[in-house]
Amino acid sequence: MVETSRRREIEDAASSLFHEHGYAGTSVREIARALDIQGASLYAHVTSKQDMLWSIVVRTADRFEAAADAALAALGDSDSDADSDPDSDSDPDVKRSPDPGSRLTALVRAHVGVVTEDIGQASVFVHEWRSLSASHRAEIGRRRDAYEHRLRAVIRDGMERGDFAATDPTAAAAFILTALNGLVGWYRPGGRLKPGALADLYAALALRAVRHLDEVTQ
Amino acid sequence: MVETSRRREIEDAASSLFHEHGYAGTSVREIARALDIQGASLYAHVTSKQDMLWSIVVRTADRFEAAADAALAALGDSDSDADSDPDSDSDPDVKRSPDPGSRLTALVRAHVGVVTEDIGQASVFVHEWRSLSASHRAEIGRRRDAYEHRLRAVIRDGMERGDFAATDPTAAAAFILTALNGLVGWYRPGGRLKPGALADLYAALALRAVRHLDEVTQ
DNA sequence: CCTACCGATCGGTAGG
């Protein structure tokens, strides 16, 4: 569909401008200029400025959730998907999840991957949700909460197993998640640190932040 | 001076609205309405909307820097101020600074204190610098760099002394600093976690993030 | 701190 690819070009231009100047600080005409068309011509493809923001935010939320799902599924975590891996040789009644350290590492690497893959979209998702309409904001709020809850559950699990240091799971999850999201403020594609190296560094920092000092898992 | 306190009221109203809706998303008339005056009446006290933003940002930058200075000075760090503490009994030629772990803890606690003390101002400082005019943005950029450099220096020092794990000091400082700044997105005065408890939790998380696993300093 | 007002720009529509 031609329409779909043009729509994608518009959202790409919009997300990079929203990233630079914010949603409220970007005019519809600036988005149009980046595409070399007239401001009014944009409305042949989108119904409103809010429509563009909403598409970008939803698509990015999808990407974050899919990446987290895939990362946990690759570990053989039966909680991460509706149907568990039939090749798994673990007894589902005894220990259904891999160790919390591995799960935390997987979640952090997945999150960093999504951010570095498209810094503009990730930045809009992280910063511009305040500009969403009330109902859209509420919907994204629920999805964010569920996403953060998953990280919190890993930390709580690690604490209960004694792998992680005693801390406040809510504060620890917020600390780590905001650090990961903070990447949108300083990561630059083509910079000194490549996405893979950043994922390694951030996974190590996040894991150490919650892990017991006397653990020598890595 | 009456004028100064009225000016402060205006900046308080502005920072809380900038915090909620962003600089570009807040109109001068909305700020005026919060003060129960007409939009045009604001210009008896400020010269422009940008002028309000700049005052808030400068004042908050001052607070962050002063808090960090005081925190390090209280440890007896001779680098933290122009004139060193005459009561200090440490030999300035051998080891002029306290251990990196204490310095990191002090900086984190100071930062969290500034954020929790006025979440609106801190939020504007963290999020709205993109809305500053070019020259103002450049000036704040330099001050932010210097502030972050100080944190980086502590981390590098800790690595060289062997107290901290091998990591990338730039990435580690950014990780920690963005986690601290992320507080403006979820800290709420009067919430479950009080400023003191938050400072303790965040200091522990930041310290563990960079510290060697086999260290048992705390 | 007010009323009255300014030019510029905003998001969006009509009609092709």
Added chain:
DNA sequence: CCTACCGATCGGTAGG
């Protein structure tokens, strides 16, 4: 995707 245009709102000024 264009030209032409809309009402609303923007930051800010004049003059009191």
